[in-house]
Amino acid sequence: MTRAKDHLVHVLKHSAATGIGIDDHHRRPSNLSIANTSLAIEPLPGGPTQWDVAVPFDTKVAILALRSAWQTSDVGGAGGGCWIVTRTAYLDASGYTHGGPSSWQSGGYFGFNAKPGTSLDLSARIFTSSGQYVALTDAYLAQTGPSARVLRMSFTNYGSSYYTLHAVGEVQLL
Amino acid sequence: MDERGSGLAVTKADQIGGIAKHDLFVISPSDHHPEVEHARIQINGVSVAGYTEHEHRVQWAQDDHLVTEVVLRGATSGIGAGSQGAWACGSQTATESVSRFSAGAGAYTYVASFSRLHGDSYLSEAIFGASIRLKDVYIDGDETVVVFYNTAPSSKTLRAWGLAIAK
Numbered sequence: 001m002t003r004a005k006d007h008l009v010h011v012l013k014h015s016a017a018t019g020i021g022i023d024d025h026h027r028r029p030s031n032l033s034i035a036n037t038s039l040a041i042e043p044l045p046g047g048p049t050q051w052d053v054a055v056p057f058d059t060k061v062a063i064l065a066l067r068s069a070w071q072t073s074d075v076g077g078a079g080g081g082c083w084i085v086t087r088t089a090y091l092d093a094s095g096y097t098h099g100g101p102s103s104w105q106s107g108g109y110f111g112f113n114a115k116p117g118t119s120l121d122l123s124a125r126i127f128t129s130s131g132q133y134v135a136l137t138d139a140y141l142a143q144t145g146p147s148a149r150v151l152r153m154s155f156t157n158y159g160s161s162y163y164t165l166h167a168v169g170e171v172q173l174l
Numbered sequence: 175m176d177e178r179g180s181g182l183a184v185t186k187a188d189q190i191g192g193i194a195k196h197d198l199f200v201i202s203p204s205d206h207h208p209e210v211e212h213a214r215i216q217i218n219g220v221s222v223a224g225y226t227e228h229e230h231r232v233q234w235a236q237d238d239h240l241v242t243e244v245v246l247r248g249a250t251s252g253i254g255a256g257s258q259g260a261w262a263c264g265s266q267t268a269t270e271s272v273s274r275f276s277a278g279a280g281a282y283t284y285v286a287s288f289s290r291l292h293g294d295s296y297l298s299e300a301i302f303g304a305s306i307r308l309k310d311v312y313i314d315g316d317e318t319v320v321v322f323y324n325t326a327p328s329s330k331t332l333r334a335w336g337l338a339i340a341k
């Protein structure tokens with residue numbers, strides 16, 4: 001049996017030592033399914049075009065996994081990638097992608113990108129239904145109101161006309 | 175209790191209210207914090223009959239985990255020093271599993287993403303023994319369930335090593 005006094009000491013330690021309040025020290029991880037196959041991505045020199053996904057306000061880290069429709073291998077998988085996204089500017093998203101048009105249908109290439117490492121993009125240009133032109137340029141957790149936060153993804157279109165985004169996947173919110 | 179933070183200053187009254195909620199649900203200070211758990215996965219030589227599933231269950235101390243991840247290597251070496259494998263994440267439901275990465279065999283090492291949620295049948299190539307694929311990863315109560323499937327008519331030998339976490 002836990003005494004009320006134990007609860008009180010516990011909570012006060014949180015507030016005094018860490019500044020973590022009663023609400024946000026109860027935060028739990030969660031999964032979120034996301035998909036966007038309709039967003040028109042503006043070509044350069046316009047853009048990047050943003051896709052915002054609402055997340056719990058207290059989200060500190062998002063592990064983002066996206067894939068496109070374009071088949072990168074001969075066994076059914078698709079082009080895609082995975083990124084770790086944080087709230088802080090000096091810990092911008094980093095991750096890897098694979099896929100994209102290639103003469104090797106069974107040899108999808110992959111690469112690692114990190115915004116602190118001055119990469120222009122966080123992915124190969126794979127996020128259309130044809131697996132071309134559109135790259136994930138940035139991803140971060142943005143506060144959009146007193147108690148509102150979004151996972152903001154920016155996409156750059158390197159083609160010469162508008163292309164429609166094709167990105168589906170899952171986010172783990174921590 | 176609300177899982178979302180308000181972003182506003184927390185008063186002592188809020189904290190006392192929070193304590194009352196704790197007592198209401200009989201959650202103690204020691205166990206109300208979500209803990210990350212981890213475990214080794216070691217499957218070495220399990221026979222899987224043709225066109226059947228094999229479930230590998232990882233038991234956790236807690237029954238309230240919400241997300242899980244597994245990193246597995248298969249039985250066959252790739253081009254580099256490592257082996258083929260997969261990295262998959264799942265949640266409490268079987269329909270929200272996504273494989274993030276799977277490196278397969280062939281003249282070139284290829285990688286691919288899979289998503290059960292968005293229509294793929296499997297979460298990896300057949301890299302866990304001839305014709306055995308990773309099919310799903312999800313949380314069932316206090317267990318992470320890793321599902322393999324033998325896509326061939328005859329029995330095959332499953333081999334997979336790695337780690338699982340739940341949080």
